[in-house]
Amino acid sequence: MAKKPKIAFFDFAGCEGDQLQIANLEETLLDVLGHVEIGEFREVRTGGKGPYDIAFVEGSITMPKDEERLKAIRAESKTLVALGACATIGGINCMKNFLGPGVYRPEVYGDRARWYETYDARPLRAVVPVDAEIHGCPIDRDEFLRVTKELLLGKKPWLPDYPVCVECKMAGNVCRYEFGELCLGIITRAGCKATCVTEGARCWGCRGLAPHANMDAARYVMEDRAGRSRLEVQDLMRMYLGYTSTTL
Amino acid sequence: MTAYTVYMEQLGPLLAEWSRRMGVFVPVQIQEALYDFVPWSEHEEIAWDYDVAYNSIKRHFFPPRENLIRFDAAACTATPVFEAPDQLLFGVHPYDLKAVNQLDQIMEGGAPDQNYMRRREKTVIFALQPQRVAATAFWGSMGSGHVDIGFDLFWTKISPNAFYVEVGSPRGEELLLACGDLPEATLAEREAARRERTRILAEARGQGLKYPWEETPRLLARNWDSKLWRHKARRCLSCGSCVLVCPTCYCFEVREEMDVDMKGGTRFREWDGCMLPSFALVAGDHNFRGQALERYRHRYFRKGKYIYDKIGELGCVGCGRCVRACTAGIANPMAVYNELWEAEQHES
Ligand code: SF4
Ligand code: SF4
Ligand code: SF4
Ligand code: SF4
Numbered sequence: 001m002a003k004k005p006k007i008a009f010f011d012f013a014g015c016e017g018d019q020l021q022i023a024n025l026e027e028t029l030l031d032v033l034g035h036v037e038i039g040e041f042r043e044v045r046t047g048g049k050g051p052y053d054i055a056f057v058e059g060s061i062t063m064p065k066d067e068e069r070l071k072a073i074r075a076e077s078k079t080l081v082a083l084g085a086c087a088t089i090g091g092i093n094c095m096k097n098f099l100g101p102g103v104y105r106p107e108v109y110g111d112r113a114r115w116y117e118t119y120d121a122r123p124l125r126a127v128v129p130v131d132a133e134i135h136g137c138p139i140d141r142d143e144f145l146r147v148t149k150e151l152l153l154g155k156k157p158w159l160p161d162y163p164v165c166v167e168c169k170m171a172g173n174v175c176r177y178e179f180g181e182l183c184l185g186i187i188t189r190a191g192c193k194a195t196c197v198t199e200g201a202r203c204w205g206c207r208g209l210a211p212h213a214n215m216d217a218a219r220y221v222m223e224d225r226a227g228r229s230r231l232e233v234q235d236l237m238r239m240y241l242g243y244t245s246t247t248l
Numbered sequence: 249m250t251a252y253t254v255y256m257e258q259l260g261p262l263l264a265e266w267s268r269r270m271g272v273f274v275p276v277q278i279q280e281a282l283y284d285f286v287p288w289s290e291h292e293e294i295a296w297d298y299d300v301a302y303n304s305i306k307r308h309f310f311p312p313r314e315n316l317i318r319f320d321a322a323a324c325t326a327t328p329v330f331e332a333p334d335q336l337l338f339g340v341h342p343y344d345l346k347a348v349n350q351l352d353q354i355m356e357g358g359a360p361d362q363n364y365m366r367r368r369e370k371t372v373i374f375a376l377q378p379q380r381v382a383a384t385a386f387w388g389s390m391g392s393g394h395v396d397i398g399f400d401l402f403w404t405k406i407s408p409n410a411f412y413v414e415v416g417s418p419r420g421e422e423l424l425l426a427c428g429d430l431p432e433a434t435l436a437e438r439e440a441a442r443r444e445r446t447r448i449l450a451e452a453r454g455q456g457l458k459y460p461w462e463e464t465p466r467l468l469a470r471n472w473d474s475k476l477w478r479h480k481a482r483r484c485l486s487c488g489s490c491v492l493v494c495p496t497c498y499c500f501e502v503r504e505e506m507d508v509d510m511k512g513g514t515r516f517r518e519w520d521g522c523m524l525p526s527f528a529l530v531a532g533d534h535n536f537r538g539q540a541l542e543r544y545r546h547r548y549f550r551k552g553k554y555i556y557d558k559i560g561e562l563g564c565v566g567c568g569r570c571v572r573a574c575t576a577g578i579a580n581p582m583a584v585y586n587e588l589w590e591a592e593q594h595e596s
Contacts (some may be wrong), residue, residue: 221575
């Protein structure tokens with residue numbers, strides 16, 4: 001590598017938990033950073049200016065004025081990577097979309113609602129073209145490292161297109177449905193090593209829908225076979241998967 | 249064939265001795281009515297009467313993820329990676345052993361799979377006569393209730409505190425006698441073991457195919473266009489659970505990852521399966537089985553015909569794991585084959 005690629009981190013509506021995950025990589029991070037020059041990184045250092053070889057963008061777009069800033073970042077970045085569920089799929093910010101602005105604006109801002117211009121939450125790709133996505137809430141640090149290395153090599157980052165069940169079987173877990181519990185692993189994109197099920201919980205869908213997700217079959221599994229109510233299933237699916245053209 | 253009698257109280261010292269030499273894995277109850285193989289320790293209570301192990305034992309010689317090659321990108325050199333720990337699987341049921349024997353045949357054929365073969369060579373298998381049949385199992389009707397080869401020892405519990413142990417290899421016999429000589433089994437004990445086997449086989453045959461398993465390849469050949477495939481595949485999540493849990497499925501994908509210093513890296517393989525959407529995806533975005541229906545049908549042909557055409561036995565041993573793993577309830581080979589069979593009986 002002749003010249004060190006310049007990378008930067010930006011954030012929109014989100015908790016910055018993903019940048020924290022990266023900062024937590026510490027020593028490993030330093031190894032990778034040896035190969036790059038850091039522009040903006042709110043959690044690690046500030047300052048720096050474009051153009052950038054790789055821009056990692058966290059958070060979802062929740063206000064019209066976010067769009068201008070995101071488009072400006074896009075314009076000065078060769079590769080734009082969406083980082084974390086809020087950026088890749090809209091994430092939990094999209095829960096408000098089901099309420100409508102007439103409800104969520106006064107709920108959040110009270111009588112000052114008209115001072116703040118907010119609209120339905122959306123992922124980055126709803127506003128600008130996105131070159132790569134690092135899914136998860138929060139992201140998986142190993143996956144972040146791998147994707148970064150692949151981008152530095154000029155490769156298209158590998159992204160599983162199968163559901164979480166695959167990794168859950170590899171881990172040897174007992175399926176939640178054995179106990180009649182719900183789990184969104186059947187429709188959610190893998191890549192997290194089924195970490196939530198392995199830890200004794202269930203999949204909440206934070207990595208978004210797998211490209212071939214069969215929603216009718218999933219409803220049949222959750223409602224008809226596991227016997228859960230339509231409402232419970234809907235609540236679970238609306239938590240992370242809210243930004244979709246499918247009716248949830 | 250040589251056979252010995254082993255009493256329950258002799259097992260503790262033997263297990264302790266074996267685990268000094270290698271990793272020992274035994275079936276235990278992991279949750280209410282669920283069993284799996286775990287590393288043995290003196291605190292583990294072996295579930296002698298387990299019905300089926302939740303996970304297939306194939307992961308012991310075909311791990312979900314395995315390194316194959318370490319490479320140095322600058323020097324353009326590569327070295328193969330072989331990991332093959334000594335291990336003993338104690339308590340393997342015959343249908344699962346049949347699956348291992350089938351895997352052995354397939355992995356050895358053509359260009360032998362070196363990583364698999366080395367792990368297999370280091371693996372000792374003590375088979376165990378089942379005492380119960382899982383509700384989802386149908387091995388009794390698939391010709392998998394009995395195996396003659398592949399085990400180092402074959403254990404049959406003939407009384408609350410005694411086993412009839414058949415020797416299958418010198419390695420097995422040596423391990424059995426590791427703590428001192430044992431009495432050779434008597435004719436009466438041999439007879440007790442035979443009775444136990446007959447009892448359980450009769451029970452197992454009660455749940456299964458409604459026709460002789462040898463008919464399956466011909467049954468399938470007549471049913472490529474059956475409506476059943478589309479009907480069932482509508483509910484398919486393309487989640488791969490049915491093939492990943494299967495003891496005879498062996499597909500994998502190969503990928504690479506660089507080290508963080510970006511100098512060297514590792515090539516590894518990970519489980520893959522024909523039920524996953526991009527399994528048959530090739531260059532130019534062509535997918536030979538792009539539809540759930542095609543993948544769904546393929547799996548039954550694979551289990552019931554293609555493997556048979558190759559090696560003369562079915563690719564399904566009837567363990568029933570896929571039946572349980574499929575959250576949509578459509579992955580049961582016995583149910584599918586029986587349905588096709590019955591539909592034909594109505595037509596004629
Ligand atoms: S627990 Fe969830 S992710 Fe795991 S196999 Fe079951 S449905 Fe799939
Ligand atoms: S198991 Fe589901 S919710 Fe948990 S990290 Fe993976 S995709 Fe996200
Ligand atoms: S197809 Fe199903 S029943 Fe047959 S061997 Fe595989 S997992 Fe067991
Ligand atoms: S048949 Fe069942 S287990 Fe197999 S891929 Fe389809 S839904 Fe998943």
